[in-house]
Amino acid sequence: MTEPSYLAAVRESYDTVAAAYVERVPPPDALDPLSRAMLAGFAELVRTAGTGPVADVGCGPGRVTAHLDGLGVSAFGVDLSPKMTGLARQAYPHLRFTTGSMTALETRDGELGGILAWYSTHHTPPQWLPAVFAEFHRTLAPGGYLLWGDYVGDERLQPTRGYGRPVTYDSYLLPLGRMAYLLDEAGLAVTARLEQEPGGRVSRPHACLLARKPEQS
Template sequence: MTEPSYLTAVRESYDTVAADYVARVPPPAAMDPLSRAMLAGFAELVRAAGPGPVADLGCGPGRVTAYLAGLGVSAFGVDLSPRMVELARHAYPDLRFSEGSMTALDTGDDELGGVLAWYSTHHTPPRWLPAVFAEFHRTLAPGGYLLWGDYVGDERLAPTRGYGRPVSYESYLLPLDRVVGLLEQAGLVVTARVEQEPGGRVNRPHACLLARKPPRADAATSVARRQGAGPR
């Protein structure tokens, strides 16, 4: 099947800006406190649930993947850009990074304890988001968590330069309620949301959503509940 043109644009653009991205974007330790708190809470929930590793999708140079690993999570990264993956592997040789698309992950059903989509879905045209969120649902284990963070709004952006270099990607900022609706349509239950106004180095409204794939009801427990306590 022919690759969607937006994926080609994202891959080529981030290959072009990869080194400049690393130089210009602050590390996770410099994030705002609420974003760091959401990442820490996500890591704690995944550790407690324990159904599998975390996939950092659109991992870029791997900094947030490594940050999660430092919080005690088994994490690996996936990115469209070969250059970004190369930089991540060089910086964090003990972690696993691979090339891939969120529209078709090289991961089996119900394998992941968590999915992190950290400022990595805004380049996805809205008509493709249902397929992306369906992949999140497919790959998450029952009871697994998704942490989504990104810019929000109601705008389509087509910059010609990014991080000081020519780029051809576009960005699609959606109202947060629309993102919530798309996640719920994919079968994920949103359990927390944090919305932030522009401030510091972030000049647009941004938000985080925590969602969960519903756990499977234990068959024996379900039978017991239907039958009651039974004879004594």
């Protein structure tokens, strides 16, 4: 599969901002209570199902991967940016982090008990989301869970700076209903949703979707 062209801008931008990202983005323990509850519920569901490890796709410096590990989940991280995965390995040497794309995960069919896509899909152009979600469906075990969290809206953002550094990526904010529809089209059944208005450190509406790959009949 040929790599989508937008990934180069995302990779280069996050390589540029990696150190600043660690300094500026708060750790999972500082998230709002509802977001923490969604992560905890996801971890409990994956542990109970016992169908495989969790891939934290777009893991950045590995903080949320480590948070899942602390919740008793076997988790590993995947990120497009080599600088980010390098920082993650330094901070959490007991965990596995690989450099790769969510458009083509180096994971066998049905290998994963869970996928966490935590504020990591908004740089994906909408026309590529079906391919990303199809990849999630391929790699999840029957009965496996996906927790998606991100900003929602109806606009394309083209910032020139992020985390105090120059960037060239775009961000695509879609309505929550559209995201739920795309997951359903990929064969992932949405079982819970949470939508929150801006507040605290978050200046845009944000949301979570919990979805599950159906059991084999």
